[in-house]
Amino acid sequence: MSSGSDQQDIKREKILEAAYQRFLHYGYSKTTMNEIAGDLSLSKALLYYYFPDKSQLYTAVMRKLAGEYLDKLQNKLNKFTDLKEAFVSQINTQHDFIVKNYNFFDFFRLNEQNLPDTIWEIITEIHQAEMVLLSAAIQLEAEKGRIKPVNNPGEIVDLLLYALHGVRVSAVSHKKVMFPQKEHLDEIHAKRLLLVDIFVKGLMY
Amino acid sequence: MSSGSDQQDIKREKILEAAYQRFLHYGYSKTTMNEIAGDLSLSKALLYYYFPDKSQLYTAVMRKLAGEYLDKLQNKLNKFTDLKEAFVSQINTQHDFIVKNYNFFDFFRLNEQNLPDTIWEIITEIHQAEMVLLSAAIQLEAEKGRIKPVNNPGEIVDLLLYALHGVRVSAVSHKKVMFPQKEHLDEIHAKRLLLVDIFVKGLMY
DNA sequence: TTTTGATAATTTTGTTAAAATAGTCAGTTT
């Protein structure tokens, strides 16, 4: 990382920030490279000096957000006292993250099926980081004897994360896909808390 | 239902069957009304005598399938001995149903976002029927004192069904949407069994 | 009442041209 000069890193950050604001307000497809350059009073060509193309600029922003998200998650998980608390932290942190950056993910809602591979890589990275953190939490809880011994914590975490992912808004607007509507986020959040509650009890003796 | 003559009903059934075969092999968009008519050596116009339009023909087939699915589910759920068994029945029956009719749902995979309302109505009907059956199972189990008393069984069933719905194939092919790939169905099925196992335990004392 | 051939209406597909935007590069500035 950061093989360039400090000056370069600072400019890179500025571009990232300007791009983030644009993507957050207008989404990927309604943001042009010209506009981002204009916001910074730079030429478009300079953007290409710092980033190979538009999608990799978007990806870089996404990567930054992911880093911030994981940092926050890690901080919270450093001081959990029981497993449920750990899972709840995950849900809450993710909820806040989604709410805050909702419009940024327009890109996801539109492309749905065929997101670029780089995006999937980041999603996978996040998923794996969560796996590590939460698996450790399970392990610890098992060692303390508060839940049944688990031979494969990763499998359990994986299952829970996917189950949580599936918790979408109920019958009325059954028409759900991978990305929920903004109005439903709180309802989803509540359901997830309930699921975690039941799930954790299911892991106990 | 069936306000027409027996003859009419028989013909209707034949059309439904021919349409089902076509949809199963080629999916909705690659099936033309001419082809269905051709399979039965009828004129296309006759299809419109029996069904108002193509999408309602598809819907009628779907409705029939849904009926068969729910019948099977109801039969199994009539003789469950504990709650886990009931949930497992649901998973198994649904799994068989999806495997058998996989190609029929091409329509779903393609349209994804904007399925016609009639389709959503059927999905909602199925969901509600499942809710009734499984809620009753929970109620019964609670009365027998095998799980904690539940003030709102529907909420629990709803949660489980959505959680199960979210159980998709893991990290590698993270690229999943509402409809899983055929090769992954068995893996998903196994995960769902595990989830039900934990979930049911979580409902116990 | 059931069925059809002929025909109308609509949707899909393919073509093209224009506009918008992404992306490149020779050359200038610091």
Add this chain to the structure above:
DNA sequence: AAACTGACTATTTTAACAAAATTATCAAAA
């Protein structure tokens, strides 16, 4: 040399249109 730009090219998106395929209708026949 590193940071930067204006002018350029390449690619993608959009709109307009015609042709083809398909859905849907209907008057008349069986």
